[in-house]
Amino acid sequence: MSRKLLLKSLWxxxxxxxxxxxxxxLIIMLGTLMFVGIKSVGPDMHQSANQLYKQQKSADxxxxxxxxxxxxxxxxxxxIKGTTVKANKSxxxxxxxxxxxxQVMSSSTDKLDRPKLVSGHFPRHxxxxxxxxxxxxxxxxxxxxxxxxxxxxxxxxYRIVGFVxxxxxxxxxxxxxxxIGNGQVDYFAYLPQSNFNQxxxxxxxxxxxxxxxxxxxxxxxxxxxxxxxxLVNQQFxxxxxxxxxxxxxxxxxxxxxxxxxxPATKQADLASQSRSVYSITSIKDRPGVSGYFELTDRxxxxxxxxxxxxxxxxxxxxxxxxxxMVEEDRMQIGxxxxxxxxxxxxxxxxxxxxxxAATFGCLLGVILGTNxxxxxxxxxxxxxxxxxxPLLYSQxxxxxxxxxxxxxxxxxxxxxxxxxxxxxxATLLLPKAPKAGQRIxxxxxxxPLASS
Numbered sequence: 018m019s020r021k022l023l024l025k026s027l028w029x030x031x032x033x034x035x036x037x038x039x040x041x042x043l044i045i046m047l048g049t050l051m052f053v054g055i056k057s058v059g060p061d062m063h064q065s066a067n068q069l070y071k072q073q074k075s076a077d078x079x080x081x082x083x084x085x086x087x088x089x090x091x092x093x094x095x096x097i098k099g100t101t102v103k104a105n106k107s108x109x110x111x112x113x114x115x116x117x118x119x120q121v122m123s124s125s126t127d128k129l130d131r132p133k134l135v136s137g138h139f140p141r142h143x144x145x146x147x148x149x150x151x152x153x154x155x156x157x158x159x160x161x162x163x164x165x166x167x168x169x170x171x172x173x174x175y176r177i178v179g180f181v182x183x184x185x186x187x188x189x190x191x192x193x194x195x196x197i198g199n200g201q202v203d204y205f206a207y208l209p210q211s212n213f214n215q216x217x218x219x220x221x222x223x224x225x226x227x228x229x230x231x232x233x234x235x236x237x238x239x240x241x242x243x244x245x246x247x248l249v250n251q252q253f254x255x256x257x258x259x260x261x262x263x264x265x266x267x268x269x270x271x272x273x274x275x276x277x278x279x280p281a282t283k284q285a286d287l288a289s290q291s292r293s294v295y296s297i298t299s300i301k302d303r304p305g306v307s308g309y310f311e312l313t314d315r316x317x318x319x320x321x322x323x324x325x326x327x328x329x330x331x332x333x334x335x336x337x338x339x340x341x342m343v344e345e346d347r348m349q350i351g352x353x354x355x356x357x358x359x360x361x362x363x364x365x366x367x368x369x370x371x372x373x374a375a376t377f378g379c380l381l382g383v384i385l386g387t388n389x390x391x392x393x394x395x396x397x398x399x400x401x402x403x404x405x406x407p408l409l410y411s412q413x414x415x416x417x418x419x420x421x422x423x424x425x426x427x428x429x430x431x432x433x434x435x436x437x438x439x440x441x442x443a444t445l446l447l448p449k450a451p452k453a454g455q456r457i458x459x460x461x462x463x464x465p466l467a468s469s
Contacts, residue, residue: 026349026353026366027366027369027370030342030346030366030370031370031373034342037338037342038370038373038374040334040338041334041335041338041339041371041374041378041426042374042377042378042381043378044330044331044334044335044378045331045335045374045375045378045379045382045422045425045426046377046378046379046381046382046385047327047331047382048324048327048328048330048331048378048382048418048421048422048425049378049379049381049382049383049386049418049422050381050382050385050386050389050390051323051324051327051386051390052320052324052325052327052328052382052386052414052417052418052421053382053383053386053387053411053414053415053418054385054386054387054389054390054391055316055319055320055323055324055386055390056320056324056411056413056414057386057387057390057391057408057409057410057411057414058316058320058390058391058394059313059316059317059320060409060411061391061395061406061407061408061409062309062312062313062316062394062403063232063234063313064232064407064409065395065403065406065407066187066233066234066309066403067232067233067234068407069133069184069187069402069403070184070233070300071229072133073130073131073132073133073183073184074101074128074129074130074131074224075129075130075184075185075224075300076103076129076130076222076223076224076300077223077224077225077228077242077245077299077300078222078223078225078242078245078246078249078297078298078299079220079221079222079223079297079298079299079302080094080220080221080222080223080249080253080295080296080297081219081220081295081296081297081298082257082260082293082294082295082296083292083293083294084217084260084261084264084291084292084293085215085216085217085218085219086104086217086218086219086220086221087217087218087260087263090104090218090221090253090256090260091104091218091221093252093253093256094221094223094249094252096252097223097248097249097252099225099226099227100223100224100225100226101128101129101223101224101226102129102221102222102223102224103125103128103129103130103221103222104218104220104221104222105122105123105125105130105210105218105219105220105221105222106122106123106210106213106215106217106218106219107120107121107122107123107219107220108120108121108167108169108170108213108215108219109121109195109196109197109198109202110165110166110167110169110170110197111165111166111167111197111198112163112164112165112166113164113165113166113173114155114157114163114164115155116166116198117155117198117203117204118195118197118198118199118200118201118202118203119152119165119202119203119204119205119206120192120193120195120202120204120205120206121165121167121170121205121206121207121208122205122206122207122208122219123207123208123209123210123212123213124139124140124147124207124208124209124210128222129222129224130183130184130185130222131184132147132181132182132183132207133181133182133183133184134147134179134180134181135150135179135180135181135182136159136179136180137159137177137178137179137180138178138179139178139179139181139207140178140179140207140208140209141178142209143171143172143208143209143211143212144172144174144175144176145175145176145177145178145209146163146175146176146177146178146206146207146208147177147178147179147180147181147206147207148163148177148179148180148181148204148205148206149180149181149182149183149186149192149204149205149206150180150181150182151189151192151203151204152180152203152204152206153180155203155204157177158177159177159178159179159180160176160177161176161177162174162175162176162177163175163176163177163206168214169213169214169215170208170212170213170214171211171212171213171214172212175208181207182402183205183207185205185303185304186205186303186304186305186402187303187304187305187306187309187401187402187403188304188305188306188308188309188400188401188402189399189400189401189402190305190400191304191305191308192204192205192304193304223249225241225242225245227241227245228241228242228245233300233301234310234313242299246297246299249297250297253295256295257293257294257295258293260293260295261288261291261292261293264291264293265287265288265291268287268291269287305400305401309401316394320414325421328421328422328425331422331425332425332426332428332429335371335374335425335426335429336428336429336432336433339367339371339426339429339430339433340429340432340433342367342433343367343430343433343434343437344437344449347437347445347449348445348446350363350437350438350445351440351442351443351444351445351446352442352446354441354442354445355442355446360438360439363434363438364430364431364434364438367430367433367434368427368430368431370430371426371427371429371430372423372426372427374426375419375422375423375425375426375427378422379418379419379422382418382422383410383415383418387408387409387410387411388408391406391408392406
C-alpha cells in the first residue's frame with residue numbers, strides 16, 4: 018500500500034487541526050521550560066560563583082590563630098607542595114565619620130583573594146585607600162578624605178581612590194563579626210600592607226593546584242580538599258603549643274630586661290593569656306557563603322520535583338486532546354483499514370503527529386527555559402556580588418525533558434489508538450455507540466406514556 022496517502026493524510030490533519038497542534042506544543046513547551054529552566058538555575062549559580070573564585074584566585078583554605086601568625090607559620094605553609102600562599106594583615110577599626118565598624122585589610126592584587134575593582138583604581142601610595150562598594154550607602158565617594166580611629170596603622174587619614182568587591186564577602190548583607198563597636202562589620206577597606214604596624218599576620222591563605230579544575234560545589238572538590246586539609250593539619254601539628262611557648266618566653270624576657278621577676282601565679286596567668294589556638298577554614302566558612310550554598314541546594318531540590326507536575330499535566334492534556342482527535346477520525350481510520358492499511362501504518366500517522374508536537378515543544382521549552390528562568394532568579398538575588406550570568410544548557414536536563422515529553426505524547430496517542438485499531442472497519446465506519454448507562458437525545462425526549 019502507498020505511504021503517500023498516509024503522509025498526505027498526516028499533513029491534512031496537521032493543517033486542519035493546527036490549533037490543537039499548537040495547544041499541544043505549548044503545553045509541552047511549558048513543561049520543558051519549567052523543567053529545564055529550573056534545572057539550569059543551580060548549575061548557573063554554581064558556575065557564577067566558580068567564575069568569581071577562579072578570577073579572583075580565592076584561597077581554598079585560610080589559616081588563623083588567636084595570637085597572630087608569624088614568618089615561621091608562613092614558612093611552614095609555603096613548604097607544602099603544590100600550593101600558592103599569601104599572608105595578610107587586618108584590623109578592626111571605627112571610621113571617624115559615623116563610628117561604623119570597618120575591617121581594614123592589606124591589599125593583594127597579584128596573589129590570592131584579589132579584590133575586584135568596581136570604580137576608581139587600587140592604592141598606589143600609602144596614603145590611599147579603597148572601600149567596599151557597600152560603603153557608598155554611607156555617602157563616601159572617590160576623592161574624599163577618609164579617617165580611622167586606630168593606632169595599629171601608620172596613619173589615620175587617607176584619600177579614597179576606589180570601590181571594590183571581595184571574594185571574601187559575597188553577601189552584601191553580611192560582613193562578618195568584629196570585636197569592637199556593635200560586634201558587626203559594616204564594610205571593609207583595603208590598604209597597602211606597609212601601612213600596618215602589627216608585627217604578625219592575621220591570616221594565611223592557601224590555594225591548592227590540584228583543586229583548580231574542580232567546582233567548589235562538586236564532590237570531587239570536597240574530597241580532595243579534605244585530603245589537602247589533612248596535609249595542612251599535619252604540617253602545623255604542635256605549632257600552637259610552640260607558638261604559646263614563644264609568646265611566654267618573649268614576655269618573660271621583656272620583664273627580665275626591666276628587672277621584674279614574675280610570681281608563680283602571674284606565670285600561670287601569662288600562660289593562659291598566651292595560649293594559641295590555630296584554626297583552618299574553607300571557602301564555605303566565609304560570611305554569606307554557607308547561605309549561598311544552601312540556596313543552590315534548595316533550588317536543586319525543587320528542580321528535582323516541582324517541574325514533574327507540569328509534565329504530568331502536559332501528559333494529561335495531550336492524552337485528552339489526542340483521544341478526542343482519534344475519536345473524530347474513527348471513520349478515516351476505518352476507511353484506511355478497509356483499504357488494507359496495517360494498523361501499525363495507521364498508528365504511525367498519529368505517532369508522527371505527536372512526535373512533531375513534542376519536538377517543537379521541547380525545542381522551544383529548552384531555549385526559553387535556559388534563557389529566561391535563570392535570569393529571573395538572578396534578578397531577585399541583589400544581595401550577592403556575583404555579576405556573571407552564564408547560560409548553561411544542562412545536557413542531562415535536556416535529555417530527561419525530551420524523554421518525558423516524547424513518552425508523554427506517544428503514550429497518550431497509543432492509549433487513545435489502542436481500542437480503535439482493534440476494532441473492525443465495519444464498526445469504525447459506524448458512529449460510536451453511546452456509553453452504557455447513557456441515553457441519546459431522542460431517548461431523553463421520548464416518553465412511552467406520551468405516545469400511548
